[in-house]
Amino acid sequence: MKIGIPRALIYWKRPIFWESFFEGLGFDVLLSPNTNKKIVEMGVNASDPETCFSVKVFFGHLLWLDGKCDPIRKSSISNGVNLIFVPRMKANEGKLEYCPKFFALPDLAKIMVKTPILTATFDERKEKFETTLQKLGKKLKRNKKEVKRATETAFLKEKELREKEEKEFFEKIKSEKRKIILISHPYNLQDEYVNLRLEEKLEKLGAEVIFIDEVPNKQLTTYNLQQITTKKQKLSVVSCQLSVNFHWEFGKEIMGKIDELFEISRAKNVQISGAVEISSFPCGCDAVLKEFVEREFKQRKTPFLYLMIDEQTGEAGFQTRLEAFVDTL
Structure with a gap:
C-alpha cells in the first residue's frame, strides 16, 4: 500500500516526520512534487476567491495526488497512491490552537477528491500526540509495538534535522x-x-x-x-x-x-x-x-x-x- 502526502501546509511543520512514520510502519510514501505553476493553477481553479493562498496551494497538491489513484478500483495506478494523508490539526502540547482552516482540511479533502482520505485528529488538549499516532496506526492494522517503533524512529529523524538546522543557524549568525x-x-x-x-x-x-x-x-x-x-x-x-x-x-x-x-x-x-x-x-x-x-x-x-x-x-x-x-x- 502507498500513502500520499501533500507537500504543503502542515507537512512543512514536520517535514521529515510523517514520511518516516509511515515508512516505519511498512508503507510506501509518495510526496507530491515541489510546488509548480500547474499545481498552483489546479488549486486556484478549485478554490473560491476568499480562500487564502496557502490553502489554494494545498488543494493543488491534493489534486495532484488524486490524479495518482484509480477512483473506480480505489487502488494506486502506476506510481500512484491508495490513500492520501490529511491530518486534522487542532491544538499543540501548549494547548494553543492551529489555524482554523486546518480543522476542516480532511472534510474538504473528502469532498474534493475521490482517493480515500486517511486522517486523525491531533488535539493535545485531550490526548498526547503519541496516543493519536497509536490510534492512527490501529486504523492501518498495525500493533502497538510497531507504532511505537515507527514513532520513535520518526522522532529521532526529526531531532537530527532540528540539530542540523540549529548548527546551520549558529554558523549563519x-x-x-x-x-x-x-x-x-x-x-x-x-x-x-x-x-x-x-x-x-x-x-x-x-x-x-x-x-x-x-x-x-x-x-x-x-x-x-x-x-x-x-x-x-x-x-x-x-x-x-x-x-x-x-x-x-x-x-x-x-x-x-x-x-x-x-x-x-x-x-x-x-x-x-x-x-x-x-x-x-x-x-x-x-x-x-x-x-x-x-x-x-x-x-x-x-x-x-x-x-x-x-x-x-x-x-x-x-x-x-x-x-x-x-x-x-
Missing part, C-alpha cells in the same frame, strides 16, 4: 554579511515557488538569510549558549516572557522565536540588519500577527518589510521592493 530574518509560516518559508525564491534573491543582494523557524527553541538555545554566557545571562534566556499572548500556536511560536533571536544576538554581540515578513493573502491570522511582529522590530530599531503573496504576485515588483529594502540597511 557568525557571518559577516548583513543578516536578514525571514518571518512566516514554514509552508511559506520552505516553499520556493510560493515565496518566489526570496532566500535566493536576498543572497544575491549580499545578505545572510536566516529563517525564523531555524532559531532554536529556548531549551536548546540555553544549552548552546553555555560557553558564551554567564549563569545570570542563561537564566534571562529561560525566563524571557512574551510581550503578548496569542490564541494561535504559530503566533506565540513566532513571537517567542523573535525574542530568542535577539537574546542570542546580544549574547553573540551580532547585529540583525533587517527583517522581512511574508504573508499569504488574505490570511486573517497573519493580519493580526503582523502588527505585533512589526512592533517588536521597530522597538529594537531594526528595519522591517512586509510582503503579501498570492497567485497574482509579480516577480518584478517583488524584486524591486527587496532591492529598495536592502539599500536602506
Whole structure:
C-alpha cells in the first residue's frame, strides 16, 4: 500500500516526520512534487476567491495526488497512491490552537477528491500526540509495538534535522554579511515557488538569510549558549516572557522565536540588519500577527518589510521592493 502526502501546509511543520512514520510502519510514501505553476493553477481553479493562498496551494497538491489513484478500483495506478494523508490539526502540547482552516482540511479533502482520505485528529488538549499516532496506526492494522517503533524512529529523524538546522543557524549568525530574518509560516518559508525564491534573491543582494523557524527553541538555545554566557545571562534566556499572548500556536511560536533571536544576538554581540515578513493573502491570522511582529522590530530599531503573496504576485515588483529594502540597511 502507498500513502500520499501533500507537500504543503502542515507537512512543512514536520517535514521529515510523517514520511518516516509511515515508512516505519511498512508503507510506501509518495510526496507530491515541489510546488509548480500547474499545481498552483489546479488549486486556484478549485478554490473560491476568499480562500487564502496557502490553502489554494494545498488543494493543488491534493489534486495532484488524486490524479495518482484509480477512483473506480480505489487502488494506486502506476506510481500512484491508495490513500492520501490529511491530518486534522487542532491544538499543540501548549494547548494553543492551529489555524482554523486546518480543522476542516480532511472534510474538504473528502469532498474534493475521490482517493480515500486517511486522517486523525491531533488535539493535545485531550490526548498526547503519541496516543493519536497509536490510534492512527490501529486504523492501518498495525500493533502497538510497531507504532511505537515507527514513532520513535520518526522522532529521532526529526531531532537530527532540528540539530542540523540549529548548527546551520549558529554558523549563519557568525557571518559577516548583513543578516536578514525571514518571518512566516514554514509552508511559506520552505516553499520556493510560493515565496518566489526570496532566500535566493536576498543572497544575491549580499545578505545572510536566516529563517525564523531555524532559531532554536529556548531549551536548546540555553544549552548552546553555555560557553558564551554567564549563569545570570542563561537564566534571562529561560525566563524571557512574551510581550503578548496569542490564541494561535504559530503566533506565540513566532513571537517567542523573535525574542530568542535577539537574546542570542546580544549574547553573540551580532547585529540583525533587517527583517522581512511574508504573508499569504488574505490570511486573517497573519493580519493580526503582523502588527505585533512589526512592533517588536521597530522597538529594537531594526528595519522591517512586509510582503503579501498570492497567485497574482509579480516577480518584478517583488524584486524591486527587496532591492529598495536592502539599500536602506
